Amino acid sequence: MFWDSAAPYLAAFLLAAVGCFWGAHRARSFEAPVIRRPLTLLLVLTGTWALTVVPTLLSVPRIVMYASYVFGLGVGISTVVVWLWFCSAYAGHAYHLDRRLQFVAAGLVGAILALKATNPLHGAYFEPTVASDPFVHFAPEAGPLYWTITALAYVGSGVGLYLLFETYHESTLDTTNVAVLTVAIGLPVAPKLLSAWWPESLLLLYYEPIGAAVFAVGVVTVARERFMAVHVPARRQLPDQLPDLLFLTDADGRVVDYNESAECVFPDLPERVGDPFSAIAPRVADAEDATVELDRDGDARSYRIDRRRITLGEEAIGRAVVLSDVTELEARRRSLQQQTEHVRSVSEAIAHELRNPIAIVLGNLRVLEEEIDAADAIESGPLERHNRRIGAAIEAAERIDVVTDDFIDILRYGTPIAETSERPLESVLSDAWPDDTTALTLEGVADTGVVADGTRCVELFRLLFRLHRERGATSVRVRRDGTDALxxxxxxxxxxxxxxxxxxxxxxxxxxxxxxxxxxxxTLSTLHGWSIAAPEGDRLSIRLTDVSLR
Incomplete structure (x- = not known):
């Protein structure tokens, strides 16, 4: 036996308890609650676990040894669950927030605690004995359940270690000191296995609190800053550099992760991980428009909202909400809208100024034409020539009137398109066709939507229909060909x-x-980003390509 007295064991476990409790106290000052809470609880439980070993090494009544040992078994298995919680949170995963995993963990721990508590009935966990060599101590004879549950606990602890070392590996920082401290957590496995394989060397005890104490003291002192810096894994360092606000929620709508830009706008995010997104950012959650205005550093900023489902196979496991700063773009859009309104008001004024004189000219010419017709009925000759000239003048004035309307329309609709929306193509064509729809044939456009400026899209097809009619068409057909052209x-x-x-x-x-x-x-097709052409052939044909069809 390496140690023939209880003093070295007692010193080791008491120092471990002190180290864990001191580390838990220091860990309370960590800013990130997602790390602070599980780490503090882990160290408190581990320190308590270390203290439960002390009575088993003292010459106290057997019932005290037994109760302390059984209590330590319960604390120990609970420590494994909290350890996994801490590792998941530190590595930036959401396993600890998964309700199904929480229920599985609770059920498993409950079953193990029940097996340990009922050991006097089945005796499969351990046989309580007290040994006097080399000193009086509680020396239970481990049964099959003991080693099975111990192996299960080591597997769980190994999973946690994997998550931590994966985080260290993916980090762009130097993680050497943090990795060394993490290795210390696993080192107590060696004396545990040594005591099982060579009983004469060491007592069969749970040495895990000693490794946890080394880890606790290290991460709250010499490695504190690096430990907190590395806790953001490498895969999250890129999102943290993005100017966009990023929120990740679980299937229940609770926030499980975010980036630094989101924390700048919502400073209380670190304290509210796990809360519903609708409670943290109600204006974003309830926004019906694609943009929302939020305050950032005292300035009102406009953000475009993009919501994406996160799926695992066919099952939705969460949602990503991305807010992109479009303040400058929104300002330009509003400026463009103001300019558009200005152009429209100017076009209406021009239309008014042009149409009034044209109407006066047309009115007077028609009156004069009627008077000449009346006079021509009495006396023919020069009046007939004047009548022809007046008729030509009327046609020209009417042409000016039509062209004025066309130019006013293109002035009104020729400004850049700021917003588009999806609309059924059949509805657009129906609104553009002015006459009885029996002369209009539609092929392959049923259940088809078109993404465009609704008013200008209708105007485009109205012009095309008018073009066909003015070139002698008696029936018009609109079809969607194999290349999705109209x-x-x-x-x-x-x-x-x-x-x-x-x-x-x-x-x-x-x-x-x-x-x-x-x-x-x-002009109208180009504003939408579409191409327009008139293919040669026996029929009058206009072809629109690059149209946004759905």
Missing amino acids: VVDSDGEPFSTDTPEQLFRYGREAGEDSRVLLANAW
Whole structure:
């Protein structure tokens, strides 16, 4: 026997208890509650576990030895569960928040405690004996359940060690001192196995509190700063460098993780891990729009909300909420909206100023035409020539009126598109078609949505339909071809041009009725990011590609 008296054992376990309790006290000053809580509880339990060994080494009544030993067994298995909680939280995992794992752990610990408490009935865990060599101490004879549960506890402890060393490995920091301290936790396995294999060398005791004490003293003193810095694993260091606010919630909507940017806007996040996201950020959770305004360092900032489900196979296990700062973009959007409103007001003013004189000209010309017609009925001759000139002037004025409307429309709709939404394509085509729908045929567009500016998309198809009708079409067809392009064709007169790529440029098409329509259709399609062309063939055909169809 290496030690022939109880003094070295008592000194080792008492120092371990003191080290654990002192470490627990120092750990309470750690800022991160996700680490502080499990570490503090782990060290308190381990210190208590060390104290339960002391009565088994003293010459006290057997019942005291037995009660202290059994109590230590219960504290020991509970320590393993808290150890796994600490390792999961330190490594940035959410295993400790999983309700199913919590129930499994509680059930397993309850079953083990029951087996230990009922040992006097089945005797499969240990046989209580008191030995006097080399000194009086409690020396239970371990049964099969003892070694089975001990092996299970070591497996659990090994899983925790794996999570810690994985974190150290993935970290970009120097983790040497923290890793050495973590190795100390596992070293007590050696004297435990040695005492089982060579009973004459050491007493068969739980030496684990000694290793935990070394770890506790180390991480709250010499390795404190590095321990807290490394606790953010490498896979989280990149999210922490992102300017976006990142929240991770479990299937129940409780926050399990976040990045530093999120903590800047929500300073109480470290204290509220595990709380519902709707309670931490109610404005974000309840936001119906895609953007929300939040206060950051005293400044109002606009954030775009992006919610993504996190799945494992087909099962949803959580959700990621990302808030991207779009303050500058939102400011530009609002400025663009103001400019658009300004353009619209100007276009309406221009329309008013142009239409009024044109209306006066047309009105007077028609009155004059009626008077000449009346006079021409009495006396023919020069009046007939004047009548033809007046008729030409009326047609020109009417043409000016139509072209003015077209230019006003393109001025109104030609500003950049700020927002789009999805709308059923059939509804868009129905709104754009002004006449009886019997002359309009739809193919392959059922249950199809189009992502666009709703008003301008309707205007685009209205122009295309009008173009077909003005070129003599009696029926128009809209179809979705195999390449997801939209084709608007009819029995109207096809275009004949040597430069089809220039057809939609204003002034390229000689026909007055088509010139402005083609240019306006090109503008509206280009604003959406779509391409427009007029393929050659026997039928009049307009083809839209790159359309956002759903």
